[in-house]
Amino acid sequence: MENALQIQAKKKVLIVAMTGSTLLYLAGPTDVFSQANKYLEEAGIKNGYEVLIVSPASNKKITTEAGISIDCQYSILDFNDEIDTLIIAGNDFGELSQKALQEFYNWLSKRNKENTRRIASICGGAFALAKAGMLDGRKATTHWYLAERMKKAYPNIKVNANPFYTNSDDGHIFTSAGVTTGIDLSIALVEHDFGKDIAIKVARKLVFYLNRPGLQSQFGSLVQEYETGHIAQKAQLWLTEHLHERLDVNQVADYMNMSPRNFTRVFTKQTGVSPAKFIEKLRVEKARKFLENTEIPIERIAEQCGLGGLVSMRRIFLRHLMTTPSDYRRTFQSAKYPGMDHIMETA
Structure with a gap:
């Protein structure tokens, strides 16, 4: 040869x-x-x-x-x-x-x-x-x-x-x-x-x-950017403040002054994803930021981002990012932690 x-x-x-x-x-x-x-x-x-x-x-x-x-x-x-x-x-x-x-x-x-x-x-x-x-x-x-x-x-x-x-x-x-x-x-x-x-x-x-x-x-955002006034952008403004809570479509629809059925229909048509899937992606995005920028235990992050426990968070990360939370942290964690621990504790 x-x-x-x-x-x-x-x-x-x-x-x-x-x-x-x-x-x-x-x-x-x-x-x-x-x-x-x-x-x-x-x-x-x-x-x-x-x-x-x-x-x-x-x-x-x-x-x-x-x-x-x-x-x-x-x-x-x-x-x-x-x-x-x-x-x-x-x-x-x-x-x-x-x-x-x-x-x-x-x-x-x-x-x-x-x-x-x-x-x-x-x-x-x-x-x-x-x-x-x-x-x-x-x-x-x-x-x-x-x-x-x-x-x-x-x-x-x-x-x-x-x-x-x-x-x-x-x-x-x-x-x-x-x-x-x-x-x-x-x-x-x-x-x-x-x-x-x-x-x-x-x-x-x-x-x-x-x-x-x-x-x-693992590098791209799971949630695309929407123009001001878009139904997803309006919903996201409220959702980001409530991701640690147990959420359902009724709560989001109520905030949007729409019936749950109509909200689900319009939201899915305009975004291509269901409200539940959109909320899950927002939760993963929030968890990614804490994994990247803090030393906070993964179990605590899972709770604050509404991802349940470690097992549930791991399953969701594998589904969306094809990696585990711990592997994601090892790959993307910042060398410095700009005060986000304090932000986490007050969330």
Whole structure:
């Protein structure tokens, strides 16, 4: 196997830096493949990866979200031969930029298994693949904040906002979630190409996971923001002050000056969730804040947030966040506790 790897040409990895990209979209994957090259050379394998950051348009200058400009050596439009790995890093949703990138989308739509071994996206880059028609009927992910937008814009895509990255059934199309997940995906690609030993060395060097625990759902809010005057926004104002109490739909409907039946019907229609499910999500969100910012015992948090006891809270956390309260605290707890213990005691 080693001799076969030695005689292969370097795998050409092109990372398309979309305008407005976060620097980590580019730096993360580039560092993964560059570190992989070092360990491959140590193993006597000279032909690892050739990594190039390219612009999506003929203008080879890219302005990142941080305001840093990058002068690319190449435009993606310069490449019409075979590519090993194509990664679309981020996306600029501005209408003018989309218009200016029409030539890029035409180029992208012609990429297939015959000329590109695998195609991937990071964060909003999935929208570029969707626009080019590459994700129709496929499972895909993107940043949790953009998931609903993708579902509405492209109903034929099987959007799942939970995983850090996805792989199509045929192994041709990969999509990753927000920012740092480009690193997760790139390490997985290295493992696929050169095995676990090389991949785990890269992960250790970058102080990263070979397989990061958790899911995207742990990062996003369970409750979306509603405009002032929306029925959910009005109900939330009252509910947040009463989450420690035993609540039912009659109490909320009474506050809203509506009959329980009418309130339930209107609320469910306008939000897509029942009042009971909405209250449960609010309780989890409140509990998350205390887990993140205090040392208060989990049992006490469960009581104050209306989540019952430890067993009930654990079950609800697993349902909504796919992790336990104790694991969530270990992952997201702040290094400092800005006086929230006092807030808890007076709640």
